[in-house]
Amino acid sequence: MSAPAPGPLSEPDSAPLPNPNSAPAPGSATPPTVLAVAHLSSLLMPQLQAAFDLQLLPDLDDAARAAIAPRVRAIVGSGDSKVPAALIDQLPALELISIMGVGYDGVDMAAALARGVPVTHTPDVLNDDVADLALGLLLSTARQLPAADRFLRAGHWLQGNMPLARKLSGARLGLVGIGRIGQSIAKRALAFDMRIHYTARSARPQLPYSFHASVQGLAAAVDYLVVITPGGAGTRHLIDAAVLHALGPKGILINVARGSVVDQQALIEALEAGTVAGAGLDVFEDEPRVPQRLLDLHKVVLTPHIGSATAATRQAMADLTFANLAEHFAGRPVRTPVPECQNKTEPR
């Protein structure tokens, strides 16, 4: 993919980024039209509104959509936004897709690549938060922290102690995915003296952890299985009934990746049957809807997709999403292209 040609608003290389707090000066050139595919973070929207002709897809009727389609030069969305081929195909002037999230499985990458449209995301800035949450879910499920809180508040302590929980320190941890976030989880788990195992497309001999070629083999070898692999067609239902069976009646599953990676129906059945001990889930197959059968299970800890949801991290993600757009429209290389678009944009 060649670097996009600088647009009419291009500035010399030394020019500062557009100031997100100032609207274009009266009489200046029309700002580029950017289409937000959803109502996005309030940390990002004001920056976009100040710098661009921002159009909100959910607010447009068919006629308004058709009217702006020829001038849309960028799409902006979040990690869970859908950017289908049908939308990309309707936008002849599209130059960039900027996603506020590390995951971009909602973007039809084949369609974007076919059109030569670069896609950017927000890696690294959220590694700590997602890894922190994974450890939080591990501790919450192992030590039954939400159940303990409910137990105390309900007055049950007055009648006796809670059933004993599970030990986390020293246990075997299996990571499905050993990318940047997976390694951040491993680093934290080492402080709990956990023994780290992982599976990935290929072994990483430089890492001091035990590699397993299959997810099933990994699940059979560990006490806790943490899913931290990208979503999308390639990993859909990677954690299926067979993997859950291998994890076994003492095993606990944590998912901080994408709901699509786990066969949710198979997980519910395994939890109900007791063939898996528990689960800590931050992501679900049909967010924000969570099946009643999952809500009814006391051995699961459920959080509403909050992996990166701290003020500091969401600000960093918003700023990086904006910076990718700003760099592009200033005629400079984008900062964080997705892996499929790296080395295909101008070298930095």
Ligand code: 8YV
């Ligand atoms: C948020 C995420 O859901 O980064 C991701 O891929 O799933 C989360 O951080 C979202 O993208 C925030 O906009």
